[in-house]
Ligand SMILES: Nc1nc2c(c(=O)[nH]1)N[C@H]1C(S)=C(S)[C@@H](COP(=O)(O)OP(=O)(O)OC[C@H]3O[C@@H](n4cnc5c(N)ncnc54)[C@H](O)[C@@H]3O)O[C@H]1N2
């Protein structure tokens with residue numbers, strides 16, 4: 001990896017992110033999807049409950065629905081019926097009586113308390129209650145979770161599995177979400193072969209494209225996979241033109257540095273525009289951002305760790321914004337560094353680390369070993385980035401450092 005501390009013109013990471021977010025428009029198209037199919041989608045129209053939840057007072061336990069005041073006399077209570085979830089008891093619990101009730105069954109009229117069956121002794125159609133009972137025990141109140149008309153999800157929310165449960169329970173069977181943006185993806189390099197095919201001398205497998213495809217799918221984006229391209233201006237130009245026609249954003253890997261076969265950035269410059277090139281980050285310095293027509297372009301460095309670090313630090317915020325969700329910085333933690341870290345002032349370092357809880361020291365973090373931008377084993381072993389600020393120098397064991405847990 002090259003050092004760039006003395007090089008002027010590198011954009012600080014936060015400035016690069018800000019420029020990206022300011023330059024991009026969220027997709028405006030919306031579509032209606034089944035609630036069950038909406039995981040990961042971005043809410044476009046507010047989601048409102050269509051009912052109270054629970055819809056009526058019901059039992060939280062298997063037991064007996066009673067009138068609390070009846071316990072004063074200490075007399076046995078007559079069991080006059082049964083209430084099941086889905087099959088309510090239709091009569092009324094009058095003084096001196098009770099109803100056998102199951103979890104989830106509607107609380108019968110007249111009852112105000114449920115006694116767990118473990119606290120009731122049944123004999124000959126009557127029960128005797130023992131132990132401490134308070135009025136209202138084990139009753140789930142109508143509407144205590146959600147009220148009819150309550151706002152459930154605001155526009156811009158990314159729908160989680162829990163949101164799907166919430167909407168389904170509240171009777172919301174369809175939801176209006178943003179259209180999934182389509183992201184065109186290609187990698188460049190004469191040396192790149194497809195996994196599953198033989199390697200010639202000097203070849204390597206294309207690892208960036210499958211990794212980026214997976215990362216895009218994880219974000220619930222549509223992918224237009226344009227394949228692995230040779231180091232050829234014509235091939236790159238053709239892919240860029242198609243991507244600009246068919247996609248909402250373009251991601252490439254490779255060809256953004258200064259080598260004699262690094263054509264991606266050059267072709268973009270000829271056919272579109274480069275808004276910025278080179279960010280003060282390590283790895284990932286040669287990251288380029290621009291446009292072809294109205295379609296934003298993210299040029300990731302070819303080095304595999306650099307490609308993924310720039311994807312997570314710069315492209316994820318940008319694509320999140322395009323999806324229609326406000327991007328917020330991921331939570332960070334402070335952890336005690338266990339080993340020294342080399343670092344020169346000039347770029348924000350995203351070193352790969354493994355953090356864990358230590359009985360004596362609290363949260364601690366170990367760098368994964370080799371930190372080169374070609375070292376995929378370290379990235380694969382890591383569970384966090386150790387984020388060392390742009391102006392900082394080396395870090396020592398015992399220093400508190402900022403870590404950003406990886407998903
Ligand atoms: N003289 C300089 N050389 C380099 C500089 C520099 O500032 N001055 N920057 C270095 C840094 S930092 C990076 S990062 C790389 C980025 O270069 P490119 O984006 O042009 O990428 P390539 O040259 O095409 O490839 C770099 C490296 O990564 C391998 N690679 C490329 N694509 C893939 C892929 N899809 N899957 C797996 N591996 C890939 C490629 O074989 C090279 O080894 O430039 C430095 N050089």
Ligand code: MOO
Pocket residue numbers: 001002281282283284285286301303306373
């Ligand atoms: O340091 Mo490069 O910027 O290998 O990614």
